[in-house]
Amino acid sequence: MLNQNQTPEQLQSTDAAPLPKLSVVIPVHNERENVSILVDQLTQVLQSYQPSYEIVFVDDGSSDGTFDALKAIHSTDPQVRVVRFTRNFGQTPALAAGFDHARGEVVVAMDGDLQFHPEDLPKLVDKLAQGYDLVSGWRDRSHDPAARSIPSRLANMLMASVSGIQMRDFGSTFKAYNRTTLQHLKLYGELHRFIPALASRFGARMTEIPVQWSQRKFGKSHYGLSRTWRVLLDVIAVKFLLSYAAKPLRLFGSIGIFSLIAGFITGAITLLLKIFANFDITGNPLLILTALFIIMGVQFITNGLLAEMLTRTYYEGGSVKYIYTVREVVE
DSSP, X not given: OOOTTOOHHHHHHHOSSOOOSEEEEEEESSOHHHXXXXXXXXXXXXXXXXXXXXXXXXXXXXXSSHHHHHHHHHHHXXXXXXXXXXXXXXXXXXXXXXXXXXXXXXXXEOOXXXXXXXXXXXXXXXXXXXXXXXXXXXXXXXXXXXXXXXXXXXXXXXXXXXHOOOOSOTTOOOEEEEHHHHHHOOOOTTGGGGHHHHHGGGTOOEEEEEEOBOOOOSSOOSOOGGGHHHHHHHHHHHHHHHHHTTOHHHHHHHHHHHHHHHHHHHHHHHHHHHHHHOOOGGGOHHHHHHHHXXXXXXXXXXXXXXXXXXXXXXXXXXXXXXXXXXXXXXX
């Protein structure tokens, strides 16, 4: 069983076989009908393109026999490795686990639902070799029903505006990375949709190329319109991470100072009304507004200082925290 804290370099020293040059990471949840077909398609492509490869499946708490199917595949093909979670954690932790266990210098991530086409994988890797740190596959979903395509386009436009990265498909899982890029990425929550935006924090060179995309044939989709509001909340989180993660006092302090200034202005107006117009202070709503602005201002500045302390603790702490729990690794 693989220790979660082992690095590829440590694996090189403990494994007799050399490390693969290319790793394909595939998070799956209840994809029993798809995994064997996907492995067959990937094997045909990879054996002719890059014989030094591995396929890393992350079973995200499947309950339909997906893990048993993957174990059977591994028994006949040792280049297929399986990481099994103790329960369903979600796609972001599954991708993070796949990246942690991948050993190749180039890592390609893709879904396990057969909607992406393995024959497009070499295009992503070849483009990466042209000097990019991340290459994303762009799905042309213009033929999707309006109820699905319009929210997707709006979300991509919003993410492009927030991050300043001109990409048409932020949500595509089909991406190629070099290992250095993955060493900088810290995934948690549901931020797998915004990997390009997170990678932009450390100046990663990115591009996207069109890839084929098909409708699902087997199994049930894990995505729907109910996730739209979650994406909007994640956009707010990403904006904060990109602009204020290392300097939260800039945001909270600015709001607090604005609130204090507004409080002093309304307080001055209250006093002037009392002095020159003999307006009763106890009956003046501006007095309540003054108190509200001042209290809010103090709270925002205080929260900003606390956030600064937490930020320093985060950046200066050396411990590694995992957002998933592995039950077993088949390799």
